Amino acid sequence: MSASSSFDQFTYRDGQLHVEDVPLDRIAEEFGTPCFVYSRQALSSALAGFDAPFGSRSHLICYAAKANSNLAILQLFARSGSGFDIVSGGELERVLRAGADPQCVVFSGVGKSADEIKRALAAGILCFNVESHGELLRLSQLAQETGRIAPISLRVNPDVDPKTHPYISTGLKNNKFGVPFEAAIGLYREASRLPRLRIVGIDCHIGSQITEIPPFVDAVRRVLRLVDDLRAAHIELEHFDLGGGLGIRYRDETPPPVSAYVRALLEELRGRPQRILLEPGRALVGNAGVLLTRVEYLKDGTERNFAIVDAAMNDLLRPALYEAWHDILPVQQAGSSPMRRYDIVGPVCESADFLGHERDLSLRRGDLLAVMSAGAYGMAMSSNYNTRPRAAEVLVDAKRTDLIRVRETIDELLAAERLLDR
Numbered sequence: 001m002s003a004s005s006s007f008d009q010f011t012y013r014d015g016q017l018h019v020e021d022v023p024l025d026r027i028a029e030e031f032g033t034p035c036f037v038y039s040r041q042a043l044s045s046a047l048a049g050f051d052a053p054f055g056s057r058s059h060l061i062c063y064a065a066k067a068n069s070n071l072a073i074l075q076l077f078a079r080s081g082s083g084f085d086i087v088s089g090g091e092l093e094r095v096l097r098a099g100a101d102p103q104c105v106v107f108s109g110v111g112k113s114a115d116e117i118k119r120a121l122a123a124g125i126l127c128f129n130v131e132s133h134g135e136l137l138r139l140s141q142l143a144q145e146t147g148r149i150a151p152i153s154l155r156v157n158p159d160v161d162p163k164t165h166p167y168i169s170t171g172l173k174n175n176k177f178g179v180p181f182e183a184a185i186g187l188y189r190e191a192s193r194l195p196r197l198r199i200v201g202i203d204c205h206i207g208s209q210i211t212e213i214p215p216f217v218d219a220v221r222r223v224l225r226l227v228d229d230l231r232a233a234h235i236e237l238e239h240f241d242l243g244g245g246l247g248i249r250y251r252d253e254t255p256p257p258v259s260a261y262v263r264a265l266l267e268e269l270r271g272r273p274q275r276i277l278l279e280p281g282r283a284l285v286g287n288a289g290v291l292l293t294r295v296e297y298l299k300d301g302t303e304r305n306f307a308i309v310d311a312a313m314n315d316l317l318r319p320a321l322y323e324a325w326h327d328i329l330p331v332q333q334a335g336s337s338p339m340r341r342y343d344i345v346g347p348v349c350e351s352a353d354f355l356g357h358e359r360d361l362s363l364r365r366g367d368l369l370a371v372m373s374a375g376a377y378g379m380a381m382s383s384n385y386n387t388r389p390r391a392a393e394v395l396v397d398a399k400r401t402d403l404i405r406v407r408e409t410i411d412e413l414l415a416a417e418r419l420l421d422r
Contacts, residue, residue, distance in 0.1 A: 009039035024037065034391040036393045037290050042288035043076055047082060060275065066087055102126070106203075160215050201240065211253045241278075242279075286375050294368055310347070313353040328369055330361060337363055
């Protein structure tokens, strides 16, 4: 299974774009636009695609909840045996409420607060991925105060170039993540002496949207050299957390099949008895979702033509943030209007508010468009900029549609604010 196979659940039938067995225009009619739409089959298949190549090898797939943290999607993964990688107290509460086993949760992130740590200790999570000396000391102190044991691994920065966008590169020396490779041995030794800490593993994560295997292999080889040094220092590990970062196809990328990626890791880990943890996010959900939007206006300019739609950068930030490409398809395949080149833009008052530049489409006002590959970092990064309510979310299972997030209202947005009484 490749990281882009989720596209199989979005197909044209009789000229209408479907998700599984449901035409997208029916979803727009029932739930409105903008709207995120996900395929349950694509989500389940993607998770199975990561699990199967391991065979009988001890492992745990920890879905990176930050990619898409809708409770129904977390619940689907939890029921399928997934673990979770979280980076905040809020994500911890989400995965627990979705039915996750705390012993399948790893807590990453550079800025864990005291309250977040205490809550995770009380929940009994599998491991804290420690990212600084200060965090190590705080964990020991809070574990003593609460009378608990903190299971830890160090997130080691292997200084491997993942050859991805600099904003989503996380394993280089100039990134904020992890502890320096050269400092890791000393920190592990200190951790072994600190009270109420239990060393259980080692963690590394080099970046996101990586479409080649060699950077992962390079990182594993560096980490294993450190593991051997730790063993010589009488520090034994129970698991290797090799992070996530496997990319998907948005446009013309050619990510390796998940099976080839896993096989390459297993080859490097041959003869090592430790359990293997992976933290895929985008690779599980990215191509399992689309953003459904409607054309409000067609506007001719002197240099460009604009299709102004009801979705915007507050709904899908990636194009504005990374200049990321998302394919944009008409829900009705054969339009009656002449083909023209459009910039697909939203109503937000920013020049960066675009979903796609220079797309050749046959459009009329009122047409529906599907912004593809929007399952990851779409709703999760959405905002209420310009006081825009966040979109609805719908999960499709064969012919069934379930509303898994109700569209926000203006009243809900204003409810937490207070007018002055003076």
